[in-house]
Amino acid sequence: MIRTRFTELVGVEHPIVQGGMQWVGRAELVAAVANAGALGFITALTQPTPEDLTKEIVRCRSLTDKPFGVNLTILPSIKPPPYAEYRQAIIESGIKIVETAGNKPQEHVTEFKKHGIVVVHKCTSVRHALSAERMGVDAISIDGFECAGHPGEDDTPGLILIPVAADKVKIPMIASGGFGDGRGLVAALALGAEGINMGTRFMCTKESPIHQLVKERIVANDERETELIFRTMRNTSRVAKNAISTKVVAMEKEGAKFEDVRELVAGARGKMVYASGDADEGIWSAGQVQGLIHDIPSCAELVSRIMRDAEAIIQSRLEGMMSGAQRVAAE
Known part of the structure; x- marks a missing residue:
């Protein structure tokens, strides 16, 4: 069992997150992730209207009694969606965990915090992470250059970005971009993160609602x-x-x-x-991370395998290395 500040914050068993993905973050996937002991996010803007989002939340609750959240991504647009109405649908539905992403989310963070909602903000740089921390978010999801979607303009890979952010960000942080197995989870923890966020890997599961x-x-x-x-x-x-x-x-x-x-x-x-x-x-x-994806498991199989492999690496390989070093030193 691997417990971190992030698992304690959001009340899940494993430090694994399925972040918001347009057209993919639907109830059947999110519920399967939740039932596997990880944290899934419904993607708000995948739903055509705030009313549809409310219905999707109800549908997800019919499939799981475990914690899950909703992603609200704020992007520049000629004709922006009614963000305030989506936000209100999230609040009125009793959601307790929200992932924000995109443009400065202060307005939404302030409103969510009034209702006791845990806010995780996704960002691609340390400066944006620190800005979000000052806004009052509860956790950061930091995206390395390897990630799908928008990696920002700094081109900083996770091997550098994660520890640099961990040195400066005080609130819990999960690592995003390039994660798909137990090795990645152990690496993220070693670099200072409190868990991993996976998108592409969760797309390629049995419950993922894509062809x-x-x-x-x-x-x-x-x-x-x-x-x-x-x-x-x-x-x-x-x-x-x-x-x-x-x-x-x-x-x-x-x-x-x-x-x-x-x-x-x-x-x-x-x-x-x-x-x-x-x-x-x-x-x-x-x-x-497509290079690390070789099968299409269920979410339960995937999460279980990641945790089993991560624990084996920590207990066997790393502890074995330490024991070996101690033996050599003694000799």
């Missing part, structure tokens, strides 16, 4: 099968490498602006990838 062909594509891919789009627009996003992403990268090299690629990267097309199984239908997020 089987996409899961099989993730298994077949290796760590090189991602691309960074929107680099020239300073809004970098790591996505699975496919015909569309390659075209977008090529267009950016020729000076394309967002308006020129808007149709190619439309969210509706990405949603169709998960529904149809056609991996070249649109842009979809995946991290470099």
Whole structure:
């Protein structure tokens, strides 16, 4: 059993988190993660309206009696969704854990804290983590450059970012980007984190609500099968490498602006990838951790395996190394 400040904070058995993922963070996956003893997040903006989010929370509660949360990502948009209404739906539903991400979340943090909600803020740099800490969030999820989705513009990999953040952030912190097995969990703990956040790895589980062909594509891919789009627009996003992403990268090299690629990267097309199984239908997020994904287990099997392997590494390999060093010193 591995207990950390984070597991104590959110009341879960294992220091493993399934973060918010657009079109993926639905009740069936979140409940399976919760039932496995980890922490799952429903993705608020996957639901078309705040009313639909309320229904999804009710559906998740019908599938588990364990703790779970809701992700609310705040991004710049020409026509932003009604964030305050989604926030109110979360509060009125009695959710006790929220993951925020994106733009400065002070307004939402302040309101959530009034209702005793634990807030975990996802960020990609130490300066943003410290800013969120000052805003009053309860924990940080720090995203290394390896992650799927938006890794920020600093290009700092987890091996550096996690310990640098751990040296400065006082509240509990979980590590995101590149995690998929027990080795990663032990490494994150050694670097100063209190747990790990996994996205792509949880996409590739039996309960994940995406097409089987996409899961099989993730298994077949290796760590090189991602691309960074929107680099020239300073809004970098790591996505699975496919015909569309390659075209977008090529267009950016020729000076394309967002308006020129808007149709190619439309969210509706990405949603169709998960529904149809056609991996070249649109842009979809995946991290470099694909190189560590070799099967499609249930969430219970995955969490159990990660914890079993992590405990074995700590108890056998690391303690064995220490014992061996002590024997050599004695001799």
